[in-house]
Structures are given as C-alpha cells and as structure tokens.
Amino acid sequence: AHLDNMPSGAVAPGADDNASGIAGVLTAASILGQYEWNCTLRFVAFTGEEQGLRGSSAYATKVYSDTENIAGVLNLDMVGFNALDEPVIELHTKRSIDNNQSDLAIAYLFSNVVASYNLDLTSEIIQDRESRSDHASFWSRGYPGILAIEDFSDFTPYYHSVNDTVYTLDAAYFTEFVKAAVGTFAHMGCLVVPEIAVAPSAISVSILPETSITQTLSITNYSGELTWQLAETPPVSWLSEAITAGQLAIEGIDIPLFFDTAGLPEGVYTTTLTIDSNDPDEPQTSVGVTLTTTLQPPPPPILQYLPWLTKYRSE
C-alpha cells in the first residue's frame, strides 16, 4: 500500500487513498507478526505512488536485481469507501494474454477467503491489467500480484480532494475488507502450525485386583510449536498420568500412565483421556481407556512376528 496522497488543496487527508490501505497493512503486520512462517512476510508502505509509483518502482528494481524470490504481492489501495448497498470489492490481475495464472491464483485465494470466513463482501476478479498502483511495479518485473480496491462503479467522490476524510468511509465495509486481506496474506504465507499425533488410539488393560501396571501414551508434534494438556473425562481414581501438560517442538514425549486396582472391586471401568492442543486441525484428541480387573489371569500376549527371529530359525 502507498502512504502518500495527492493533495488538491492545502491539506491532503487521504483517508481512503490511502490511509485505508496502510491501516490494512499495519493490521496485518500486528496480527501475522505473532506467528511462525515458512517464508518471509513483508509489510511494505510505499511513498511516491502518486508521482508515478516511484517508491514501489525503486523497491521492485532492488529486489529484482537481488534476484529475490517473491511469491506474490497483495496491494491494498483504497479499501474504505462504499456507498451502495452491495459491498463489492475488486481484485485486479493482469490480462489472460499477459500470462496471469499466478495473479489469478492470488485473486481466487482472496475470493475463497471471503467465502470461507463468511465475510460480508462481494469479490469481483477483473483481468484488465489495471496498472495505476504499486503492484504494477512488480508486474513489470515478472512478479505475480493483485490490486485489491473498492468498487470502481462505487468509487469515492472525494478522490484526491481535501474531503477524502475518515467520515466518508464505511467502517463495516472497511473492516471486512481488511479481514479478507489479512486472511489472504496469511494463506499466501505458508503458516507453520503444530501437527499433533497421539498413540495409541485406545488403551485396554486387564489386571488382577490390588495390583498396578504402567502403560505409555505418546504425543508427537510434527510441525511448529505444540502446546498440549491432558485430562480424564470423567476423572477416575484408578488412573493417573505422570505429566498432564507441556510444550513440544518437533519431537515426541512418552507419558507414563499408572493403572492401580487397589481397593477396586472386580469389574470393567472406562474413562477417556482428552488431549487439548493448539493444533488447528485437531484441537482435541480422545483416547478411550478401559480397565478390567479380574481374578482370571490375563490372556497371554499376542506373539508378533519379529524379522530377526527368522535369522536364528534358519541356522
């Protein structure tokens, strides 16, 4: 987004053009900066846009000469004005004859974010190579990008005037537009999220009265930083856990589970271990636990085929 404005008089409030876009960039930075990413996110405010894309042109020239790999550019320019009932936003890409597939991927992502998060916006993808803003500096150097902007047929009448003030903006429309932009940039940015795996999926123990046994529950994290906690639902007296909460980098932990039938009449008892975590796909995992206490001896363990045995068998 650009932070300069084109004054037509003594003052240039530039609320829509383009404090609105800058507020979106700052909001995205303050939120997305809290997370871990597999790629670099840059939140850039350009100057000199109104004089002919000068800031973005200098920037794009520099990153191009440094052969930086830029996956995509999301440019917010005028995202706050909406007078008509329908909250239309425009997503501009290059034309199809310009080979705009990578731009379209960003535009479709933006539309999907609007739909998936139920934002009150109507997004229109326009393949017209609209070049009057900073994304064009990246297009001309071969980088994909889009311009996200308010509806051209419901455009601020205060454009480049002393009356482009915050009072003329539609706060609800602007808020939804910024949410969509933050969501799109998040999905463009390879967010690193925790990935939990819990094993086994169920535990069944059969022991004599007045005895105890230890089993193991494994929690493994495959990505990012996992925070987990463990609880019995419902809590039971015959089971306890060595650890009930923790944090894991990309690693695993074995949690000893103590089963104790002291004072427990013969019978079958059940509970569920629930593991809550910050894994967004799997915020809660459940492991069913069954304890049978009986005077009958436990069944013999099932012998498993072990490859090394064959070696001795053949000798």
Ligand SMILES: [Zn+2]
């Ligand atoms: Zn502008």
